[in-house]
Amino acid sequence: DAGVIQSPRHEVTEMGQEVTLRCKPISGHNSLFWYRQTMMRGLELLIYFNNNVPIDDSGMPEDRFSAKMPNASFSTLKIQPSEPRDSAVYFCASRPRQGMENTGELFFGEGSRLTVL
Amino acid sequence: AQSVTQLDSQVPVFEEAPVELRCNYSSSVSVYLFWYVQYPNQGLQLLLKYLSGSTLVKGINGFEAEFNKSQTSFHLRKPSVHISDTAEYFCAVIWYSSASKIIFGSGTRLSIRP
Numbered sequence: 333d334a335g336v337i338q339s340p341r342h343e344v345t346e347m348g349q350e351v352t353l354r355c356k357p358i359s360g361h362n363s364l365f366w367y368r369q370t371m372m373r374g375l376e377l378l379i380y381f382n383n384n385v386p387i388d389d390s391g392m393p394e395d396r397f398s399a400k401m402p403n404a405s406f407s408t409l410k411i412q413p414s415e416p417r418d419s420a421v422y423f424c425a426s427r428p429r430q431g432m433e434n435t436g437e438l439f440f441g442e443g444s445r446l447t448v449l
Numbered sequence: 450a451q452s453v454t455q456l457d458s459q460v461p462v463f464e465e466a467p468v469e470l471r472c473n474y475s476s477s478v479s480v481y482l483f484w485y486v487q488y489p490n491q492g493l494q495l496l497l498k499y500l501s502g503s504t505l506v507k508g509i510n511g512f513e514a515e516f517n518k519s520q521t522s523f524h525l526r527k528p529s530v531h532i533s534d535t536a537e538y539f540c541a542v543i544w545y546s547s548a549s550k551i552i553f554g555s556g557t558r559l560s561i562r563p
Contacts, residue, residue: 336492365551374553374554374555374556375493375539375553375555375556377550377551377552377553380550388550423492423493425492425493435481435498435500435543436481436483436498436500436541436543436551437483437495437498438485438493438495438551440492440493440494441492442490442491442492443491443492
């Protein structure tokens with residue numbers, strides 16, 4: 333079974349440009365998480381979805397960030413306009429329907445490394 | 450506020466030496482506890498977890514962790530490390546009161562010296 337698939341793996345863009353990061357969760361998983369990782373702030377939860385519905389977006393930095401999950405197999409994280417301080421590795425993770433055996437276990441993609449010049 | 454603290458940002462050890470990576474969390478109410486490992490240029494993967502039962506939990510690659518409720522700690526240990534254990538290790542907690550939200554610590558970078 334394929335894991336969580338993220339694209340692009342690397343993105344270099346100029347300040348002010350729109351950036352769209354994509355994520356395909358593991359089939360059958362019903363929760364999806366977007367995290368941002370930087371040296372300064374570590375791993376930050378941006379937003380998570382349950383059954384395609386955004387549950388908690390309190391970690392989204394500001395209005396320039398938006399996330400969507402139009403169906404169970406696809407999600408996007410968009411930054412418009414991008415700024416140099418958005419440079420980070422963005423991870424998508426999915427989680428199966430929760431039961432005692434798999435409580436809390438997240439399956440991470442390999443990340444999208446974003447550099448904004 | 451709910452928080453997870455990993456006191457050591459970096460831990461250098463010699464190959465075949467024992468190691469302990471420390472993790473404390475902010476509240477003693479019911480929690481689920483996890484350790485994840487991140488190898489260079491990869492995403493995180495689950496190393497082990499404590500949900501209930503025995504406080505000593507064994508994970509992959511010879512790692513184990515012990516849940517200590519009174520000290521609100523969940524330290525990770527390995528009796529003898531290998532070069533391949535070089536990675537960043539993250540402690541994570543789910544509080545029963547917010548069952549969907551996983552809080553990660555800031556990570557500990559384990560570097561193994563030959």
